[in-house]
Amino acid sequence: MRTHCRAVRLLALLLAVTAGLLLPPASAWADPPQRLADYVTDDAGVLTPDQLSRVEGAVEGLYTQRRVRLWVIYVDSFSGQTAEAWARNTMRANDFGDQDALLAVATGDRAYALLVANASLGGVDVDTLRRNDVEPALRRGDWAGAAVAAAEGLEQPTGGGSSGWALPLVLLGVIALALIGLLLWRRQQRRRRREAEFAAAQRVDASDPAALAAVPLDALDELSRAKVVEVDNAVRTSENELALAIEEFGEHDTAPFTAAVNGAKTTLTQAFNVRQILDDAVPETPQQRRDLLTRVVVAAARADDELDAQRDAFAALRDLVITAPTKLDALTQQLVDLTARTEPAERTLAELRTRFAESALASVLGNVDTARQRLSFADTTIDTARSLVARPAGSQSGLVDAVRAAEAALGQARTLLDAVDSAATDITRAVNGLPAAIADLRRGIEHAGELLGQGAVPRGAE
DSSP, rough: OHHHHHHHHHHHHHHHHHHHHSSOOGGGSOOOOOOOOOSSTTTOOOOOOOHHHHHHHHHHHHHHOOEEEEEEEEESSSSTTTTHHHHHHHHHHOOOOOEEEEEETTTTEEEEEEEEEGGGGOOOOOHHHIIIIIHHHTTTHHHHHHHHHHHHHSSTTTOOOOHHHHHHHHHHHHHHHHHHHHHHHHHHHHHHHHHHHHHHHHSOOOOOHHHHHSHHHHHHHHHHHHHHHHHHHHHHHHHHHHHHHHHHHHHHTTTTHHHHHHHHHHHHHHHHHHHHHHHSOOOOOOHHHHHHHHHHHHHHHHHHHHHHHHHHHHHHHHHHHHHHHHHHHHHHHHHHHHHHHHHHHHHHHHHHHHHHHHTTTTTTTTTTHHHHHHHHHHHHHHHHHHOOOOOTTTTTTHHHHHHHHEEEEEEEEEEHHHHHHHHHHHHHHHHHHHHHHHHHHHHHHHHHHHHHHOOOOOGGOO
């Protein structure tokens, strides 16, 4: 039995020695750097046909877009070398140039290297590409996805980030935004200043050249444009109103309105001529420009004011026509009241003749007769006005004249009769004040005599 055990141990020792001599070291089973025949080499056998096609498509796309050749190789191990050393040895073995890049993946070692020549970077941050795109895919065991991510990251300059250009671009963007903001702020400030100056200019009396002298030139220019537009609109409106006024009241009553419209048209023509002078190729001095603009603003403002006044007058005419029946009733009542005063006024005159001399009553002796004449005229014009009121609109020409004539006649009659009623009081007041007036006159004469006696008045003044 002892002899048998010794034989077994001897056989085991011989087998171990033989195996040590026949088997190569562990590193001999690894994959050394090699020359690459294809852009995608799968010595590890980790890619399916579809994945291989996908990786090849990404590699081809990178070359098409940027003329960068990406070589991809999958092996089991890097032969005990570091991933970067293995990859660099492979690049040297294949004589890679500036436009070549290599992605080497050892699936068994769970290691990789992505090396890119500086000339082919083109703004790509390779470290960021490794960290954000390639390594996450490898950690998931997505061998094909890692290669596709590398190809796409190298294809897009911004795909993996660009530490070299990002900061300058951001700074340029910030500076550009700051400049744009400054320009917009300054433009807004200028716009607000112009608006404030124009608002202040609108509060100035535009018809006063002295007031316009304090308005800034730009605001004066804007004011001139605004005034011309106002007058132009006013003329258009007034022309329509004038046509209605002439049809309703006739040319005589609307003559001032017609003159105002024609004057405004002339002002517009002059303003347009001045605008052409200001906008032509010949520059004016600031003072010349101010003088021209002031002339336009003043003329336009005065024309606009005249149009407003005439439109108001036209409105008053229309109101008078509309209220004519009521107005005529009131005038008729005044006619009755004043007529009733004529008889008492005659009796008052008769009583005055007994108290005062004819010379003292000279200013009122004919008042009653004249008042009767004015009342008769008013009665006739009131009747005429009533007949015109009965006519249809557009054929009432003369109505306004008749109403106004009746008003004037009644006013004159009232004044004449009032003078008769107050004659006694007026004459008595004058008589009572006569001694004082005579005394004052005498004092003046005496004072003048004293001055003559003292020689205070030159002989030539006598």
